[in-house]
Amino acid sequence: xxxxxxRDLYQQVILERYKKPRNKGKTNPIDRYQKGHNPSCGDxxxxxxxxxxxxxxxxxxxxxxxxxxxxxxxxxxxxxxxxGKKVEEAxxxxxRFQAMMRGEDEFPQELRKxxxxxxxxxxxxxxxxxxxxxxxxKAALEQAQADVGEFVSNExxx
Numbered sequence: 015x016x017x018x019x020x021r022d023l024y025q026q027v028i029l030e031r032y033k034k035p036r037n038k039g040k041t042n043p044i045d046r047y048q049k050g051h052n053p054s055c056g057d058x059x060x061x062x063x064x065x066x067x068x069x070x071x072x073x074x075x076x077x078x079x080x081x082x083x084x085x086x087x088x089x090x091x092x093x094x095x096x097x098g099k100k101v102e103e104a105x106x107x108x109x110r111f112q113a114m115m116r117g118e119d120e121f122p123q124e125l126r127k128x129x130x131x132x133x134x135x136x137x138x139x140x141x142x143x144x145x146x147x148x149x150x151x152k153a154a155l156e157q158a159q160a161d162v163g164e165f166v167s168n169e170x171x172x
Contacts, residue, residue, distance in 0.1 A: 024133030032083035037093035039076045050150030051165040052142050057081030061150045072096045084140050089147035101155055108152045115141045142168050
């Protein structure tokens, strides 16, 4: 695929997921809850997760928030990709996504939809927008329960 075609696909998917997100709202029940904030541009996100009875597999992820097309599209794609994943797999996906934003990795074929976000790496100032939902997910998964805590900030994350 040519670079121009890849750029067009990136823009198309971002706009589609921003305008018509598929995973907006709150899970029922809420097993994990975390708020995230990107002070650089003002993006905010509230992430809720529904886990299986054992608490080690993600059944559903939903988000709500306000922000740019990149942050909201990234959250929507992430939520879809996490369905059915074990918590350990999800934490590994956070690391892989952040590595992808640095141009060091990409997702395998079964998660190829996430690779469309590679286009963000061309705009270093927007990487924090794409990483916000992933940073928030990590904080949510590292909690013991659905505590409503402070916003996590991705300001220190590159």
